[in-house]
Amino acid sequence: MAHKRSQSDSYTKRAQKEGYPARSVYKLKELQRRFAPVPRGGSILDIGAAPGSWSLYVHRKLLGSGGRITAVDLLPLKLSPLPNRITPLQGDAFSPEIMQKITELGPYDAVISDAAPATTGNRTIDTARSEELGLEIINLARTVLVPGGNLVIKLFQGGGEAALTEKMRRDFSRVKSCKPKASRSESFEIFLIGTGKHTEGGL
Template identity: 35%
Template sequence: MSFKVKDHYFKKAKQENYLARSIYKLKEINEKFKIINKGMNVLDLGYFPGSWIQYTCEVIGEKGKVVGIDIKPVNKKLTGIKNVNLLESDYLDFSDWKSLVPDGKFDVVLSDMAPNTTGIKDVDQARSLGLVEKIIYELPVFLKPNGSLVFKIFDSNDAQNEIRNLRKIFKQVKIFRPDSTRSVSKEIFVVAKNYEA
């Protein structure tokens, strides 16, 4: 089953000129929860190779802006696009949000970041949670009031606790597993809307 899914979305992404099959996860999320809209400023953490950047550009149009950060060198396939700004940086070390958009704040923060997996469940879950914890800690710095947050996390008891805490600072928090997620994957997506800064 998982290989069939992989084949289908992998081929579809190639045919439609998207840089990764992950595009369909964000598309499903956005069609269901309507978080990205025309003219918005969007931050994409762990953007490489950049299918979420491609999709976001289609939705936000010329008046919006998308900033991508990834540890990997900037993907030159995306550098010609006017309203895209890509940075090579470890998110865990990055702090200069004010240099990215005028007030340093975004309408939407996306994270498809995944740590390098070790195969040791507890270690992988803890690393995944570590990335998300930093995002949540920094929300007052880079998310606009009423803004939305979408992130990927490996499911665990600690992850569920963190999600419960989010309900105190967002009006709506949903856990979502897109159909395009491989069936063997332990990842879930959290979609949080209406940030109460």
């Protein structure tokens, strides 16, 4: 346990050293190495993007010369300077105003989301909210992803992962789950990765 914690802390130090505002960058890095959800040079929607380490990683390593990112969060990004190919949208990703802007800036080759509901400490409530958020992201991805596009969502274990996996299987050729090494051992989060969106919203 102590070893795990010091390993986690080493991710925080590494993030600072590499100029990322959050250690969560290493979760996306592992997901990308294992499942390649973010295509090089693509148009990417990052939901729950603040403080901005996932968007910054995609910008640094995967945008190539033609890609761009729409980064949505309730909170502001903490990226200074803000790279000009990251378009920040501040607000609730599922409000009509933000949904309209997301749609106007789309479609997207990948939707990546590290969004999590504010936790209460009550696991039943927290997992139910996480499932609800996951469902909203899957529904949003259905309308804004290109055929062949990919989706990453975060979910609290116990938060309906079987139901959400099943739902994603209707939209994507492959669906995998993963708890990255950079995820704290005490955290009960996992990620679901859907790749190869079907042409239509479901089969």
